[in-house]
Amino acid sequence: MAGSAAYVPRRSVLYMPGSNARALEKARSLPVDGLILDLEDAVGPGDKVSARDAACEAVRSGAYGRREVTIRVNGVGTQWHEADLAAAAAAGPHGVVVPKVGSADEVRSLVAALEAAGAPAHTRLWAMVETPEAVLGVASLAAASPRLAVLVLGTNDLVKELRARHVPGRAPILAALSAVVLAARAAGVAVLDGVYNDIRDVEGFAAECAQGRDLGFDGKTLIHPGQVEMCNATFSPSEAEVAEAREVVEAWAWEAGAGRGVVTVRGRMVENLHVDMAREVLATDAAVRALAADG
Structure with a gap:
């Protein structure tokens, strides 16, 4: 929900592989609130550089209308991270999404790197929370910099790190989900729920959207265009x-x-x-x- 007239709808935020030209083209017409042009999980090692170039060109094209367009870079410590961050900063998307952000110090370091690379003021940091370390320190992480705009739950990685299981209702990670929402609200930043993996399970997806809405999330990250309309409807006031x-x-x-x-x-x-x-x-x-x- 909105706290002011400056509220930005982020009901549906869709991951799109930066290496897939057809997907990037299709995204221009989807009724989605936001896009994450992915350079990380959805892109193989041999395609990392070309995906980076394609994602940055997509941002510069201005062809996505009112949609909020972000780029997910490869994580800190990988061989692609620094070049990804510099290229994304130069392209000037609405946000740069960084996986596995673990602490407030890391947030500040990422913000400093964006600013050193010349990122415009509108390019904000979106930090992915997907490890036990990040959840335990999420209050300080969320408040670490005014350039941090969004926390994004990485529920698949969180389940893996906890040695938990994906189950209906998400009982193994409910405490973590609520902790991240609490931290986001205290810091005044947006917060997005994680993805739902089974694109064929419409009922399960609907239930998880409703749960995320009831927990207080602003919206949900998605992996398939077919999930967009239901997600938009669930996170909109009736x-x-x-x-x-x-x-x-x-x-x-x-x-x-x-x-x-x-x-x-x-x-x-x-x-x-x-x-x-x-x-x-x-x-x-x-x-x-x-x-x-x-x-």
């Missing part, structure tokens, strides 16, 4: 939620103007916190509608 939010705000304004201190809407007492939540719903709805109208 018509009923918008209607009720409008009633709350209007009733509050009316009663305040009449000098009354108590407001009741649909039989329920309304306080300041409910009005704030209603305004967030309306701001989110307005931002989503504006984004859709922009095509």
Whole structure:
């Protein structure tokens, strides 16, 4: 949900391999809020350099309209990381996504590297949280730099690192998911849920989207275009939620103007916190509608 008019919809953020020219072309017409042009897991060692060039050219093309376009670089310590980061900074995407960010010090180091490479002010850091170390230090990590805009859960790696299992309901990692959401809200940054692996399991995907929404995530990262529309719908306020939010705000304004201190809407007492939540719903709805109208 939105905290202000500056809210940026990130309901659906789709990974696209930087080495796949057809996928990069298709992404221009998808109803997705954001794209992560991937240089890491989706790209083999022999294609790393060409994928880097293609992703940076895609960013510079300006062909993705209102979509937020980011580049995921290879991780710190890999042979491609420094060149990836420098090239991404020069291309100037909305964000540079870095895998396995483990600490506040690493956030500050990455920000310093982006700035040294000449990244424009609008190019923000998106830090992937996917290790026990990162989860345990996520409060300080999230607050480490004003250039950090988004935390991205890497749930596949987190499950692996915990020696846990992927199960319906995600009980083995619920504590970690909630900790990251708490840290993001405390630091005032956005937070994205991890991917759902089985693109054929529509019911399971729907349930996990709903769970992520209920936990407080801004949206979800995706691995297939077929997941976009359901994800957008789940992370958008429903018509009923918008209607009720409008009633709350209007009733509050009316009663305040009449000098009354108590407001009741649909039989329920309304306080300041409910009005704030209603305004967030309306701001989110307005931002989503504006984004859709922009095509």
